[in-house]
Amino acid sequence: MMPRVLEPELMSDPEQALVYAQADFEKENQGFVDRFRENYPNFSEGHVLDLGCGPGDIPVRFARAFPACRITGVDASEPMIGLAGAAAKQAGLADRITYRCERFQAVSLVEPVDAAVSNSLLHHVPNPLQFWYRLRQLVKPDSPVLVMDLLRPDSPEEAQAIVNRYAAKEPEILRRDFYNSLLAAFTEDEVAAQLAEMNLSRLIVNVPDDRHWVVSGIIH
Numbered sequence: 756m757m758p759r760v761l762e763p764e765l766m767s768d769p770e771q772a773l774v775y776a777q778a779d780f781e782k783e784n785q786g787f788v789d790r791f792r793e794n795y796p797n798f799s800e801g802h803v804l805d806l807g808c809g810p811g812d813i814p815v816r817f818a819r820a821f822p823a824c825r826i827t828g829v830d831a832s833e834p835m836i837g838l839a840g841a842a843a844k845q846a847g848l849a850d851r852i853t854y855r856c857e858r859f860q861a862v863s864l865v866e867p868v869d870a871a872v873s874n875s876l877l878h879h880v881p882n883p884l885q886f887w888y889r890l891r892q893l894v895k896p897d898s899p900v901l902v903m904d905l906l907r908p909d910s911p912e913e914a915q916a917i918v919n920r921y922a923a924k925e926p927e928i929l930r931r932d933f934y935n936s937l938l939a940a941f942t943e944d945e946v947a948a949q950l951a952e953m954n955l956s957r958l959i960v961n962v963p964d965d966r967h968w969v970v971s972g973i974i975h
């Protein structure tokens with residue numbers, strides 16, 4: 756099995772953040788919000804946390820899909836939070852979407868949230884147990900969570916093949932980040948072991964396609 760190769764935790768380079776924000780993640784990001792709705796048909800209102808929100812496309816889509824929710828996005832990259840704030844304003848949703856430029860490890864909330872989502876953050880994090888630990892602390896008991904990320908392939912060649920298959924025409928900086936992210940990602944077994952170690956046994960890990968894993972369930 757190919758070992759994990761860490762990439763920088765934060766996406767703090769302004770050009771890197773802009774290229775990421777301009778990339779077309781509509782299918783993935785809308786799919787993520789649709790998956791949340793399908794998994795939790797009874798959820799409709801409350802305070803939702805997006806950890807590692809990046810340029811804020813998912814918070815905007817989430818706010819549109821759930822008009823009775825307010826969303827707090829957390830990202831420690833200043834350029835990402837700048838782009839996210841501008842996107843919320845442009846969408847006319849700045850009254851329901853708030854951003855905090857902080858590491859999720861350091862975030863403290865007045866009270867825990869009613870749901871949490873996180874897409875494509877975990878592969879940036881050196882110690883993934885910190886993420887699952889904070890997730891449980893930040894979310895009210897019996898609340899839904901949806902966490903999705905890349906799946907580490909078996910070899911660098913397979914990682915390159917995935918980049919070529921899904922990002923052939925993307926700018927080089929995005930292709931480079933995608934490749935590095937695949938190498939920094941976790942396998943399904945590693946994620947399952949993390950959940951078991953953190954006693955998050957009501958969360959389930961699934962592999963919906965050739966390059967993603969998804970964790971869903973009710974946090975307790």
Ligand SMILES: C[S@@+](CC[C@H](N)C(=O)[O-])C[C@H]1O[C@@H](n2cnc3c(N)ncnc32)[C@H](O)[C@@H]1O
Nearest residue numbers: 764765766807808809830831832858859874879
């Ligand atoms: C690949 S982007 C994903 C952005 C967004 N969730 C999406 O799906 O488009 C990962 C983001 O996580 C942020 N990040 C990484 N480590 C973090 C940490 N410890 N605390 C907060 N944000 C972090 C990075 O700065 C980056 O913006």
